[in-house]
Amino acid sequence: MHTSLTDPPPTGTATDPTRATAGEEELEDQKAAITHLGHELRALVEATVRTAASPDTLHRVADGVRAVTSQLTGRQRSRAEIPEVDEFPTGTRIYSPVTGAGSPLAPPVQVTPTADGLVGHCTPGIAHEGPPGYGHGGMSAMLLDELMGRACAAAGTPGLTVSLQMRYHRPVPLETPLRILARVTGTDDRKIFVSGSITTQTDPDANLVTADGVFIAPDPHRTRTLFPGLQAER
Numbered sequence: 001m002h003t004s005l006t007d008p009p010p011t012g013t014a015t016d017p018t019r020a021t022a023g024e025e026e027l028e029d030q031k032a033a034i035t036h037l038g039h040e041l042r043a044l045v046e047a048t049v050r051t052a053a054s055p056d057t058l059h060r061v062a063d064g065v066r067a068v069t070s071q072l073t074g075r076q077r078s079r080a081e082i083p084e085v086d087e088f089p090t091g092t093r094i095y096s097p098v099t100g101a102g103s104p105l106a107p108p109v110q111v112t113p114t115a116d117g118l119v120g121h122c123t124p125g126i127a128h129e130g131p132p133g134y135g136h137g138g139m140s141a142m143l144l145d146e147l148m149g150r151a152c153a154a155a156g157t158p159g160l161t162v163s164l165q166m167r168y169h170r171p172v173p174l175e176t177p178l179r180i181l182a183r184v185t186g187t188d189d190r191k192i193f194v195s196g197s198i199t200t201q202t203d204p205d206a207n208l209v210t211a212d213g214v215f216i217a218p219d220p221h222r223t224r225t226l227f228p229g230l231q232a233e234r
């Protein structure tokens with residue numbers, strides 16, 4: 001299972017049963033619309049980094065994009081605000097630059113639980129290029145950081161990365177379905193030890209990138225200072 005830029009736009013996302021309120025239908029509509037826009041923006045980003053269009057065309061498109069951007073008016077989300085459609089810290093983050101269906105930066109990774117952690121699937125495009133034809137090393141770190149962080153939350157203890165040790169074994173091919181694994185390997189008080197790997201889906205035994213990370217569950221007394229959006233909305 002993976003998504004690519006050529007897939008049709010996905011519709012909607014999983015429903016959080018704790019949100020069975022009068023606004024649920026509106027939230028689902030909002031998620032579907034955010035997902036639709038994210039899909040089109042990812043296609044724009046990919047077309048932008050692949051095109052060989054003339055300067056005239058690029059200027060014309062840039063003016064068109066500016067006109068489109070100016071339509072996204074009205075209230076803007078503040079820095080610490082958690083979108084109403086999110087299920088922070090354990091579920092969907094719709095604008096995540098890794099998994100967010102609404103983010104033009106995200107491949108986006110589809111995450112599924114496994115027996116002992118999480119598996120992610122995605123197909124990065126040329127927009128995520130480092131060496132010609134291969135993924136950017138920072139992109140691999142971002143994929144693993146997110147999946148490993150989510151593995152902490154899935155194991156019951158959301159945490160923040162304090163250390164991420166990366167090992168790049170082979171270049172990560174672009175436009176190739178990838179598999180990202182993450183699992184918690186141990187805990188010590190607030191410290192959570194996590195490992196992760198990236199392979200292609202067709203050759204899951206050949207590690208391209210591996211990582212070991214330490215995550216820290218924030219001191220419960222400081223969580224609301226770190227994330228004031230939780231205080232306001234949850």
Ligand SMILES: CCCCCCCC(=O)SCCNC(=O)CCNC(=O)[C@H](O)C(C)(C)COP(=O)(O)OP(=O)(O)OC[C@H]1O[C@@H](n2cnc3c(N)ncnc32)[C@H](O)[C@@H]1OP(=O)(O)O
Nearest residue numbers: 089090145146149150153160161162163191214216218219
């Ligand atoms: C919803 C899922 C989303 C997933 C997103 C992906 C994850 C992310 O990208 S998170 C963003 C990147 N990370 C950050 O911004 C974190 C920045 N760091 C911090 O804010 C703080 O270090 C914080 C809040 C995590 C911990 O601070 P604090 O509560 O003061 O912890 P502190 O008392 O210093 O350390 C706790 C323990 O961790 C240990 N520790 C701290 N840093 C490290 C480290 N780099 N390596 C190993 N151990 C460490 C300490 O030694 C201490 O251990 P012990 O209790 O045995 O002495």
